[in-house]
Structures are given as C-alpha cells and as structure tokens.
Amino acid sequence: MIRFLRRSLPTLALLLWFSASALAEATTVCTLVVDAKSGASLLEDGDCDTRVTPASTFKVPLAVIGFDSGFLKDSNHPRLAFRPGDPDWGGAAWRQDNTPANWMRYSVVWYSQRITHALGTEVLGRYTRALAYGNADFSGDAGFDNGLDRAWIASSLAVSPREQTSSCGHSSMTRCPSRRMQWPRRARSSRKDPLAHDYPWKDGRRLSSQGR
Secondary structure: OOOOOOOOOOOEEEEEEEEEOOOOOEEEEEEEEEEOOOOOEEEEEEOOOOOEOOHHHHHHHHHHHHHHHOOOOEOOEOOEOOOOOOOOOOOOOOOOOEOHHHHHHHOOHHHHHHHHHHHHHHHHHHHHHHOOOOOOOOOOOOOOOOHHHHOOOOOOOOEOHHHHHHOOOOOOHHHOHHHOOOOOHHHHHOOOOHHHHHOOOOOOOOHHHHOO
C-alpha cells in the first residue's frame, strides 16, 4: 500500500510500502520521504528500488495525463455513467455516475478504465515514458490483451517507490526533466477545486509532444 501525502508546494512526499508476511503481519518494505520541491531524500529505509504494481496510486499520474490530453475537463467533467459489467466491488460509490473528483475520492476502477481506453496503449506509453514513470508497460497480462483494463493492477505496469517520488506525475513539476510540464497558476492557487489544487493542469505546450 502506498500512502502519498501531498499539499501545496513546497511539500513532503511520503511513500509507505507494505507487504504481508507468511504470518500475515505487516512489514515495512520501503519508507521514503523526500522534499517534493528539491527532491532531497529526508528519510529512507528498506528496498525502495524494486518495481511493483502501482495499483490505486496510478490514479495520480493518470489524472495528470487525463487533464493534459484533454479527456478530463475539471473536477466535475466528464461525468461518466456506470454500465452493467463495470467493476462494482467498491460498493455503492462505484455503482453510480462518477466525476473526476469522485473517481479520485472513491478510487473507481472503471473510471480509470474509461480514461485508459479513450487514450489507448500508445498514448499512455508515451506519457508515462515522458513522466519517467516506471517501466511504462501497458501490455497487461501475457496473452490476455487486457492492458487497458488492468495493466496497473498486479499486471505489467510496475514502478518503484523511488521512481514514484521522482516521477513528474507525483512530484513538483519544477523537478521534471526540461520542465516537460509546468504547474499552472490555477493548479497552484486553487483551494476550491480538489483536482485543480492537487494536480498539474493543461497549460501551454502539451507533455505528450515531449514523449515522442
């Protein structure tokens, strides 16, 4: 499990990775605390370089990609309808129409899938490579052609705690190579829109043009 704490810049980015032992006792795999603005490591313990599935935390770079690509408009748009057959194990919050804000709040898997299917494997790969996000592998489970449905859920996409803290999708945009993305003024200053406050906003040259 990764707990990523972030607030307005400058902030500390804290990643805690846990795994269950044979005795079902939680053990810390990696604890990594970095200054989100400078990238300086403030605390490190355990194996922070092994790549593992990002699971729910993939929503953070996916939100960056979604806004930059234009699929996501703001915290309330697009509002997408739940469809029969969509993953619904998350309870009532998943079995209803959802907005970007609710997608992030309730970790709605099918909303992530709508974004990934709309953008496609090639675009997602180009973005994640530009963001320096793990192995950028959206092939999915071998032989199942399901990358757009679950590459980030115990499948092909993998990222290490260290890569998460240094990725442009998680960290301060001032540390991105060649300033591939900038933190727009709206994202820095907004206190009313949770997505505008927490994530970079589409502004100027698109990140996708840098990853080709």
